[in-house]
Amino acid sequence: MQVLESPVQTTLEEGIPLSEVTFCVVDLETTGGSPVDSRITEVGAVKYRGGERIGVFQTLVNPGLAIPPYITHLTGIDDLMVRGEPPIEAVIPTFAEFVRGCVFVAHNARFDFSFVNAALVRLDYDPVPPPPVCTARLARRVVWPDVPNVRLQTLAQYFRTAVRPCHRALADAEAAAEVLVGLLELGGRLGIATLGDLHGTVRARGRPHFGRIRLADGLPNAAGVYLFRGRDGRVLYVGKSKDLRTRVKSYFYGDGRKKIEELLAETHSVEGVPCGSELEALVLETRLIRTHEPKYNRRGRTWRRYAYLKIDPSEAFPRIKVVREPKGDHASFLGPFPTSHHVRLAKEALEEAFPIRRCTRAMGPKTRFAPCALADLGRCATPCDGRIDPERYGELVRDLLSSLTSPGGLLEALEERMDRLAQAERFEEAAEARDRLRVLAEALVRRRADRWLSQSGALRLRDAQGRTLRLLGASLVRGDGAGPIPLPCPRDRADELAVVRAWLTRNRVRLEHADHPPAEPVDGGGRLHALLTRLREADRRQ
Ligand code: SF4
Numbered sequence: 001m002q003v004l005e006s007p008v009q010t011t012l013e014e015g016i017p018l019s020e021v022t023f024c025v026v027d028l029e030t031t032g033g034s035p036v037d038s039r040i041t042e043v044g045a046v047k048y049r050g051g052e053r054i055g056v057f058q059t060l061v062n063p064g065l066a067i068p069p070y071i072t073h074l075t076g077i078d079d080l081m082v083r084g085e086p087p088i089e090a091v092i093p094t095f096a097e098f099v100r101g102c103v104f105v106a107h108n109a110r111f112d113f114s115f116v117n118a119a120l121v122r123l124d125y126d127p128v129p130p131p132p133v134c135t136a137r138l139a140r141r142v143v144w145p146d147v148p149n150v151r152l153q154t155l156a157q158y159f160r161t162a163v164r165p166c167h168r169a170l171a172d173a174e175a176a177a178e179v180l181v182g183l184l185e186l187g188g189r190l191g192i193a194t195l196g197d198l199h200g201t202v203r204a205r206g207r208p209h210f211g212r213i214r215l216a217d218g219l220p221n222a223a224g225v226y227l228f229r230g231r232d233g234r235v236l237y238v239g240k241s242k243d244l245r246t247r248v249k250s251y252f253y254g255d256g257r258k259k260i261e262e263l264l265a266e267t268h269s270v271e272g273v274p275c276g277s278e279l280e281a282l283v284l285e286t287r288l289i290r291t292h293e294p295k296y297n298r299r300g301r302t303w304r305r306y307a308y309l310k311i312d313p314s315e316a317f318p319r320i321k322v323v324r325e326p327k328g329d330h331a332s333f334l335g336p337f338p339t340s341h342h343v344r345l346a347k348e349a350l351e352e353a354f355p356i357r358r359c360t361r362a363m364g365p366k367t368r369f370a371p372c373a374l375a376d377l378g379r380c381a382t383p384c385d386g387r388i389d390p391e392r393y394g395e396l397v398r399d400l401l402s403s404l405t406s407p408g409g410l411l412e413a414l415e416e417r418m419d420r421l422a423q424a425e426r427f428e429e430a431a432e433a434r435d436r437l438r439v440l441a442e443a444l445v446r447r448r449a450d451r452w453l454s455q456s457g458a459l460r461l462r463d464a465q466g467r468t469l470r471l472l473g474a475s476l477v478r479g480d481g482a483g484p485i486p487l488p489c490p491r492d493r494a495d496e497l498a499v500v501r502a503w504l505t506r507n508r509v510r511l512e513h514a515d516h517p518p519a520e521p522v523d524g525g526g527r528l529h530a531l532l533t534r535l536r537e538a539d540r541r542q
Pocket of ligand 1: 374375
C-alpha cells in the first residue's frame with residue numbers, strides 16, 4: 001500500500017473558492033459492476049489542492065473471490081496478482097482517513113462512489129458525504145462539443161495529460177485528476193469559482209445556455225432583485241433572491257422548464273439591484289413587474305383581471321355591482337378580488353345576508369316594474385313594486401355598509417346558515433356557503449389591514465434585524481418616486497399592497513412611529529380570525 005499526503009481542509013462550505021478545496025480523485029478496479037455482489041481489486045487515489053498534487057494512495061486488494069476472465073482481460077489484474085494483497089478490511093481504515101475532508105471526485109463518479117461507500121458502510125465506517133464530483137458530467141458542461149465524447153481516454157488526449165489511462169486504478173486516477181485540473185481552469189472562465197458553483201454545474205441537467213452563465217458574474221452575493229433583459233434592453237423577467245449571483249446562476253444549470261429555456265434563449269444581459277431588506281426586495285420586484293409587465297412574469301398582467309364590489313348609496317335603490325375600477329366619490333368598495341370567481345362568491349355572500357335587489361335595471365325613486373322570483377322567495381326587499389320605499393331601503397344599505405367595517409353580525413348569520421345546511425345533510429350547498437363565507441371573510445381581513453396601513457400616514461418600523469423601514473400610506477419609501485397607495489387600492493398597486501400586508505403579517509416588527517396611531521373597530525376582528533382559522537382547518541382535514 002502506498003500513501004503520501006499533506007493535511008487537508010476540514011470545512012466544505014459551498015462558498016469556498018475552488019483553489020482552497022482539496023479534491024480526492026479516486027479510481028477503482030473491481031470484480032464486476034455491482035457494489036453489492038462485486039468486490040474491489042485495486043484502489044488508486046490522488047489528492048489535489050490549488051492545482052497541486054498533495055497526496056497519493058494506491059493498493060491492490062484481495063477481493064476474496066475469483067476475478068472473472070473478462071475483467072482480467074480488461075485490467076490485467078488476475079487472481080495470482082491479488083493473492084498476497086490485503087483484504088478490503090485492512091485497506092479501508094487508511095483509505096477512509098485519506099479521503100476524509102476531501103471532495104470526492106471520479107470519472108463516472110457514481111460507480112466509484114457507490115463502491116467506496118458500500119465498503120465503508122459494510123465495515124461500519126461513515127460513508128463519504130455526497131455529492132461526488134463527476135469529471136465526465138463536468139466535461140459535458142465545460143468542453144462539450146469541443147470533444148467527440150467524454151470518455152477518460154478522450155479527455156486525457158484533449159488535455160494532454162502526462163499520465164494516460166490504462167484501466168489501472170492509480171493511472172486512471174492520475175489522468176482523471178489532470179483532467180479535473182484542466183476542467184476547473186476552463187470552468188473558471190465560465191464563472192465556476194466556488195464549490196457551490198461546481199456542484200451546481202455537475203448537477204445541471206441541460207446545457208444549451210450554460211456557456212452564458214457568465215452573465216451572472218457581475219452580480220453580488222447579496223439580497224436583491226434581478227432583471228433579465230433582451231437584446232433590445234426590454235425587461236423579460238424580474239425576480240428576487242437572498243443571493244442574486246447564486247440564484248441567477250441556478251437558471252443556467254438547467255431548470256428544465258420550457259419557459260425558462262425560452263427566457264434564457266432571449267436573454268442578453270442580467271442586471272441586479274441589491275436591496276437592504278427582504279421587504280424592499282419584495283416591493284421593488286412588484287413595482288418593476290408592474291412597470292415593465294415582463295413577458296415571462298405571469299403576475300405581470302394578472303392585475304388587469306382584478307375586480308371590486310361597489311355599492312353606491314347615492315343611488316335610489318343601490319345594488320351590489322362588480323366593477324373593474326374603483327371609481328365613484330360616494331361609493332363604497334370591497335376588494336380588489338383576484339378573479340371574477342372570487343368577486344362573484346363575495347357578492348353572493350352579501351346578497352345572502354341582505355335582501356338587496358339583484359336585477360340590473362336602472363331604478364329611480366319612482367321606477368316600478370314586475371318583481372322576479374326573488375320576491376316570492378323572500379330574498380329581495382322588492383323595491384320594484386314599491387314594497388319598500390327609498391328610505392327603508394337606504395337603511396338596509398347602511399346596515400350592509402356598516403357590516404363591512406364591523407362584520408361580527410354578518411359573519412355570524414352566514415356561519416349559522418352554513419352550519420344549518422351541513423346539519424340538514426345538504427353538503428353540497430354547505431360547501432358552497434363555506435366557499436362564499438371564506439372569500440368574504442378574507443376580503444374583510446384584507447380591508448381592515450389596508451385601512452390600518454393607509455390611514456396611519458407615515459410609519460416607522462424596525463424589523464428583527466434592527467433595520468428601519470419607512471412606509472407612507474402603505475407604500476414603502478425607497479426614493480423611487482412611488483407615492484402613497486390610496487384607498488380603495490387601485491388594481492395596479494394591489495400586488496404591492498398585498499406584499500407589504502403579507503410581509504407585516506409574517507414578520508415581527510416594532511412600531512416606532514405612526515402619524516395616526518393604529519386603531520381598528522373592535523367588533524368583528526376576533527370573529528374574523530377565528531372563522532378563518534376554522535375554515536382553513538376544515539380545508540386541511542379534507
Ligand atoms: S324582486 Fe324586483 S327589485 Fe328584487 S331583484 Fe327581482 S326584479 Fe329586482
